[in-house]
Every structure is written in C-alpha cells, then in structure tokens.
Amino acid sequence: MTDWTGVRERVLALAAGSSSDKVFGSMGHGFALDAPLTAVEVADLEAWLGVELPEDYRSFLLHVGAGGAGPAYGVFPVRRVDSGGWRWIGDAPEEVEPGMVAELFPGGADPEAAVEILAEQPPLGDFDDLADFEAAFEVWEERLADVQYDPRFTAGALCLCDEGCGLTAWLVVTGSEHGRIWRDPRSDGKDLHPVRDASGSLLDFAGWYLGWLAAAEAVSGGGPF
Numbered sequence: 207m208t209d210w211t212g213v214r215e216r217v218l219a220l221a222a223g224s225s226s227d228k229v230f231g232s233m234g235h236g237f238a239l240d241a242p243l244t245a246v247e248v249a250d251l252e253a254w255l256g257v258e259l260p261e262d263y264r265s266f267l268l269h270v271g272a273g274g275a276g277p278a279y280g281v282f283p284v285r286r287v288d289s290g291g292w293r294w295i296g297d298a299p300e301e302v303e304p305g306m307v308a309e310l311f312p313g314g315a316d317p318e319a320a321v322e323i324l325a326e327q328p329p330l331g332d333f334d335d336l337a338d339f340e341a342a343f344e345v346w347e348e349r350l351a352d353v354q355y356d357p358r359f360t361a362g363a364l365c366l367c368d369e370g371c372g373l374t375a376w377l378v379v380t381g382s383e384h385g386r387i388w389r390d391p392r393s394d395g396k397d398l399h400p401v402r403d404a405s406g407s408l409l410d411f412a413g414w415y416l417g418w419l420a421a422a423e424a425v426s427g428g429g430p431f
Contacts, residue, residue, distance in 0.1 A: 208262040208412045210269040214239060216419060217275050223426030231370075232422075235280035239271035243284075251284065254291050256308035257362075260385035262412035263377055277418040278369040296368055303357075311362030311381040313398075323350045354392050363388065375401065377411055387414045 220226055221237040243251070248267055252259055259267075273283025273295070282296035294302060328346055333339035362380035369375060372393025378386050387401040387409045401409045403417060 208265050210265055213416070213419065214242075214270045216423070217270070220275070220422055220426050223423075226426040229422045229425050231277075231279040232275075232426075235275040237275045239274035240283045240285075241271060242269055243267045243272050247286070250286075251292050255302075255304050255379070257379045259379060260377065260411055262385070262410055266411065266415065276367065276415055277375065278367055280368075281366050281415070282368075294365065296365075302364065306357060306361045307364065307379060309358075309361040309380065311378045311383055312359060313381075313383060323353050359398065360390070365390075375414070385410045387411060 217237060217239055220229070220232075223229075226232055226237065245268065248259070248264060251267075252264075258264075267284070271283075272285065273281045275281075280296075282294040284292055284294050287293045291304070292302070323346070326346065326349075328339065328342040330339050333342065360376060363376040363378045365374050366377050367375040369389070374390045376388045376390060376398070378384055378388060383400065388398050389401050390398050392398070401414060403409055403413065407413075409417070
C-alpha cells in the first residue's frame, strides 16, 4: 500500500520556498490542496463510476487531498455535485461518463482512421475563393476532430491533469493498464502513450505524483517537510 505519510505537508510547504514560483504550473495551483475525501465518499465515488480506483490514487484521495497542487497545472479536484454523482473540476476534454469509464481501456486511438481523414485535407489550390476554402477546411477539421477525439479512445480512464497547450494526463482504471498514467498529445497530432520516468519505467499515479513532488522541492528551495 502506498505510504502518503507527510506528503500533504510537504506539498503545502512548497509555497514557502524561495523559488517556488519557478515550479512549472505553480501560478495556477499555488501549492494548495483540497481537503481529503472520507472513506464513505471514496466508496460512493467508486460505486458511481462502477470501477475500483487504483490503490495509490484511492489512498491519495483519502490521505493527501481530493486534488490540487501536482504535476503541471495540478491534479483536477474531484467533488460531489448537487445533481448527484461526481465531477473532476478542470479543463478536461469532456464530462465524465461513468458507463464509459467502466469500459475496457483501448490503449490508444485508431491511427488508420486519422490517416484517411488527413489525406482528404482540402488543398488551397483547388479553390478560387478564399471563403470557400475556409468553409471546406472548417468542415474537414471537424471531421478530423471527431476521429482523433473519439471518446472511446479514452474509455476506462480518468483525465486528471492539464499539462498546457492541449496536452493532458490520464489515469487508466480498467484493463491491463490499470493504474498507469497515460499522456494525451493528440493536440500535437500524436497518439496517446504511457508515461515513463527517466529510466524508462512505466509510471503509476504514485510514481508520477511523487516524482513531481521531489522535482518541485529541488526547484523551489522548500525542501522536504
């Protein structure tokens, strides 16, 4: 079981570091953390999603916080909503659909479908009028987005982090990649892929978060709590 002892205090202490403003994304989250969830709340969250959360993320919610300071612009806080259910607060690509989260994670997009659409990009030279070209290009862009951002490609995963420039990080909660962090660089025209550390090892939530914390402490001058 992941030991989160002292981690909440270490994160909050980063704000006092002499160079805390040099930590990427800190201006967004300010090294603040939401209060942890209760065991009852986490059980309700899992029941609503229809999945068992990875142990390290589950215990993070219980002992560190429901979200806040973390890699890049922070970990999206998860909160209960008045209408029932739960919501991750942040610039996630779409609302969380419990049924989709409970499906098997596919491990990436469909590159062949994207290639077909890319080959159909309208060339400017085929149009005498710029307005006609722009209208055709807009329709083509919408078709490409429908293929590249098909929500089925991120079924079985939760969007937890905005890395900036349209890049996001996801936590897989179903299938063989259960517990792994995957990066979504589709805004750069690339496919989703698992996140690895400097040694090439695949990262789970704890490794991803604690790696950020150690790096942030080194940059901020705050030091471990």
